[in-house]
Amino acid sequence: MMQRKVTLLASLFIGTSMFITCQSSKDDAKQNSDHAPDTTWAILPFNKIDSDNPVLLPGDLQFNCPVIGKTVKWEEKDVFNPAAVVRDGKVFLLFRAEDKIGRHAGTSRIGLAVSDDGLHFTKRNEPVLYPDNDSLKIYEWEGGIEDPRLVETDEGVYVMTYTAYDGKIARLLVATSRDLITWKKHGTVLNGKYKNAWSKSGAIVARRAGSRIIAEKVGGRYWMYFGDTDLFMASSADLVHWQPLEENGGLKSVLKPRKNYFDSRLVESGPYALMTDRGILLIYNGMNADEGGDPSLMKGAYCGGQALFDKSDPSRMIARLGTPFIRPDRDYEIAGQVNHVCFLEGMVPFKDKWFLYYGTADSKIAVAVNDVIAEQAR
Numbered sequence: 001m002m003q004r005k006v007t008l009l010a011s012l013f014i015g016t017s018m019f020i021t022c023q024s025s026k027d028d029a030k031q032n033s034d035h036a037p038d039t040t041w042a043i044l045p046f047n048k049i050d051s052d053n054p055v056l057l058p059g060d061l062q063f064n065c066p067v068i069g070k071t072v073k074w075e076e077k078d079v080f081n082p083a084a085v086v087r088d089g090k091v092f093l094l095f096r097a098e099d100k101i102g103r104h105a106g107t108s109r110i111g112l113a114v115s116d117d118g119l120h121f122t123k124r125n126e127p128v129l130y131p132d133n134d135s136l137k138i139y140e141w142e143g144g145i146e147d148p149r150l151v152e153t154d155e156g157v158y159v160m161t162y163t164a165y166d167g168k169i170a171r172l173l174v175a176t177s178r179d180l181i182t183w184k185k186h187g188t189v190l191n192g193k194y195k196n197a198w199s200k201s202g203a204i205v206a207r208r209a210g211s212r213i214i215a216e217k218v219g220g221r222y223w224m225y226f227g228d229t230d231l232f233m234a235s236s237a238d239l240v241h242w243q244p245l246e247e248n249g250g251l252k253s254v255l256k257p258r259k260n261y262f263d264s265r266l267v268e269s270g271p272y273a274l275m276t277d278r279g280i281l282l283i284y285n286g287m288n289a290d291e292g293g294d295p296s297l298m299k300g301a302y303c304g305g306q307a308l309f310d311k312s313d314p315s316r317m318i319a320r321l322g323t324p325f326i327r328p329d330r331d332y333e334i335a336g337q338v339n340h341v342c343f344l345e346g347m348v349p350f351k352d353k354w355f356l357y358y359g360t361a362d363s364k365i366a367v368a369v370n371d372v373i374a375e376q377a378r
C-alpha cells in the first residue's frame with residue numbers, strides 16, 4: 001500500500017514537471033500550472049462490463065438477399081460497429097453484420113437488436129438495411145452497408161449515416177427512418193468532385209434531451225464530422241443534403257493524427273458529436289501507426305479518444321485527451337477478424353448512465369459504462 005502511494009506520488013511529480021516544461025515552451029505567457037491538463041470536459045471513466053461482455057455475437061439468422069435471390073446467413077461471420085438509440089425505454093443496436101459469402105470477406109448489412117437492460121439483446125431475424133436492386137446498389141454491392149451512426153430529429157426521424165462499400169471505394173451515405181425498421185436511402189453525402197472520394201464515418205452534432213440524442217444546428221446549419229484519415233466536416237440544412245467544408249480547394253482537416261500518440265496513424269469519428277456547455281465533445285477512434293506510434297500499444301491498434309470543439313465554431317478544436325480512454329485489452333478485443341480493436345460507434349443515455357457500445361476486433365460487440373451523466377451534457 002505504502003509502496004504504491006510513493007510510486008503514485010513520484011509519477012504525479014514527474015507528470016507535473018513534464019507538463020510544465022512542455023507547456024511553458026509552448027506558451028510562455030500562460031501561467032505555469034501545478035496540475036495535470038484539464039480533462040473535466042471529457043466523459044470519464046468508462047468501465048467495461050466484464051460480467052456481460054461481449055453483449056452481441058454472430059449467429060445463424062437467415063434472410064433472402066434480394067440482390068442474389070438466395071437465402072443467406074447474414075450475420076454468420078461477425079457482428080460489430082453498432083449505432084445505439086433509446087426508444088420506448090429500450091436500447092436498440094443497429095449493428096454491422098457480415099455473411100461469409102462474396103468476394104470481400106463477407107457482405108455487410110445492418111441488423112437490429114433490442115434490450116431492456118442495455119446488456120442482454122435479442123436480434124430481429126432479418127437485417128433492416130442492406131444492398132438491394134435499387135439505385136444505390138452501385139455503391140453498396142457487394143461490399144455492403146457498414147458502420148452506422150445515428151441521431152434523431154426533433155420530429156422523431158432517425159438519421160443514419162453509413163458506409164457503402166462497392167469493393168473499391170467506401171462512401172458515406174444517409175438513410176432515414178421513423179421506426180428503426182423501415183429505412184429510406186438518400187444517397188451520398190459527398191457529391192460533385194468528391195463523388196468518388198473515399199469517405200466514411202459521419203458523426204452529426206447533436207444534443208441530449210433526456211434519453212434522446214437530437215441533431216442540433218450551429219450557426220443555422222447541421223454539422224457532421226467525418227473521415228478516417230483526418231477528420232473533415234460537412235454541413236446541411238436538412239440532414240440529407242450535405243456540403244463539405246473546404247479550404248484551399250480541398251476538404252478542410254479539423255482533427256489530425258498525432259505522431260507518437262495512440263492516434264498516430266489515423267483519426268475516425270465515433271458516435272454523434274455531443275453538444276455540451278463546454279463545447280462539442282467528439283468521441284473518436286484512433287489507430288496506432290506501425291512506425292512512430294505509441295509504443296505502449298500494438299501496431300495498428302484502435303483505441304478511443306475524446307476531443308472538444310468550439311460550440312460556436314465546430315471546426316475549431318479546443319482540447320483533446322493525450323491518452324486513450326478505452327483500449328483493446330480483453331481476449332475478444334485482442335483477437336478476431338482484425339486484432340487489437342475497440343471501435344466506438346454507439347452511445348446512449350440510459351438509466352442515468354452513458355452506455356457506450358463498440359465493436360471488438362471487428363467480430364463482436366461490447367459495452368462500457370460511465371456511471372454519471374454529468375451536467376456537462378445538457
Ligand SMILES: *[C@@H]1O[C@H](CO)[C@@H](O)[C@H](O)[C@H]1NC(C)=O
Binds near residue numbers: 066067068069133
Ligand atoms: C435483382 O437483380 C438480380 C440480377 O439482375 C436478379 O437475379 C434478382 O432476381 C433481382 N431481385 C429481385 C428481388 O428482383
